[in-house]
Amino acid sequence: MREDKIGILYVVATPIGNLEDITLRAIKVLQQVDLIAAEDTRHTLKLLNHLEISKPLISYHRHNEEIKTEVLIEKLKEGQSIALVSDAGTPGICDPGEVVIKKCIEEGITVIPIPGACAMINALIASGVDTKEFTFLGFLPLHKKLRKEKLEEIQKSQKTVILYEAPHKLQTTLKDLSVFLEDRQIVLARELTKIHEEFIRGTVKEIMERAESLKGEIVLMIEGNHEIEIEKSFENLSLEEHYKLYEQQGIPKKEIIKKIAKDRGLSKNDVYQEFLEK
Numbered sequence: 001m002r003e004d005k006i007g008i009l010y011v012v013a014t015p016i017g018n019l020e021d022i023t024l025r026a027i028k029v030l031q032q033v034d035l036i037a038a039e040d041t042r043h044t045l046k047l048l049n050h051l052e053i054s055k056p057l058i059s060y061h062r063h064n065e066e067i068k069t070e071v072l073i074e075k076l077k078e079g080q081s082i083a084l085v086s087d088a089g090t091p092g093i094c095d096p097g098e099v100v101i102k103k104c105i106e107e108g109i110t111v112i113p114i115p116g117a118c119a120m121i122n123a124l125i126a127s128g129v130d131t132k133e134f135t136f137l138g139f140l141p142l143h144k145k146l147r148k149e150k151l152e153e154i155q156k157s158q159k160t161v162i163l164y165e166a167p168h169k170l171q172t173t174l175k176d177l178s179v180f181l182e183d184r185q186i187v188l189a190r191e192l193t194k195i196h197e198e199f200i201r202g203t204v205k206e207i208m209e210r211a212e213s214l215k216g217e218i219v220l221m222i223e224g225n226h227e228i229e230i231e232k233s234f235e236n237l238s239l240e241e242h243y244k245l246y247e248q249q250g251i252p253k254k255e256i257i258k259k260i261a262k263d264r265g266l267s268k269n270d271v272y273q274e275f276l277e278k
């Protein structure tokens with residue numbers, strides 16, 4: 001795939017577990033490029049062996065991204081075409097890639113995405129939570145203040161929020177989420193595309209009860225905060241409309257009165273009284 005003047009950087013998605021989740025186009029590109037830049041060359045070698053592809057590999061990971069970007073740009077300028085892959089899924093999504101891609105664009109080098117597996121998208125499409133609008137936050141920061149800010153953002157988000165998490169940090173993350181989310185629905189997707197693939201649905205507390213024994217790779221999806229939508233709109237509603245809004249959600253009568261009182265800053269008796277007067 002040597003070009004006359006300048007090479008192309010292909011950003012190639014690879015499987016997230018099941019080795020069959022790689023496109024025909026991705027295989028073709030891996031066969032044709034001059035060089036493969038991989039997050040972990042030993043890991044990628046296993047995939048290449050499985051695909052019976054033999055190619056020179058160069059390491060490109062978080063800790064050498066800046067230096068290796070220079071090397072890759074030089075090779076691209078010499079006319080070599082390069083496939084960039086990460087250990088699993090789509091490069092650049094919580095994986096290295098950004099630095100060399102930005103540099104290529106600066107230098108006028110063509111960057112071509114080769115689509116394929118991505119854990120967050122596959123978790124989302126089978127989750128049952130709202131897919132129209134969502135926010136992907138990757139891994140929650142470990143720094144206390146930044147973490148609190150993100151948790152507050154999740155608390156307020158009216159959109160579905162997607163998080164990545166490592167199994168050994170899952171309990172801590174769920175505990176932190178439980179402080180901010182009360183009874184919001186969560187879907188935990190585990191071991192996607194692998195033998196033990198599983199989707200667990202429930203409130204944070206319900207998920208926490210199961211989480212102790214959970215192993216493997218995890219995506220968390222948190223449904224949007226619909227309370228905020230209600231809070232925003234209730235001021236413009238008549239008492240009857242406000243009642244119907246909750247009734248449609250299947251909330252019991254007594255609970256509805258409690259909620260309306262809270263929303264409108266009234267006592268439950270005031271709400272009953274208003275209903276009686278009407």
Ligand code: SAM
Pocket residue numbers: 016017086088089090091092093094095117118119120163164165166189190191192193194217218219
């Ligand atoms: N680039 C990858 C992608 O496209 O999804 C993500 C890489 S990030 C370093 C690794 C995280 O992705 C894991 O900690 C987990 O949260 C998520 N992940 C990767 N593979 C997964 C799988 N098979 N099932 C569930 N989550 C997965």
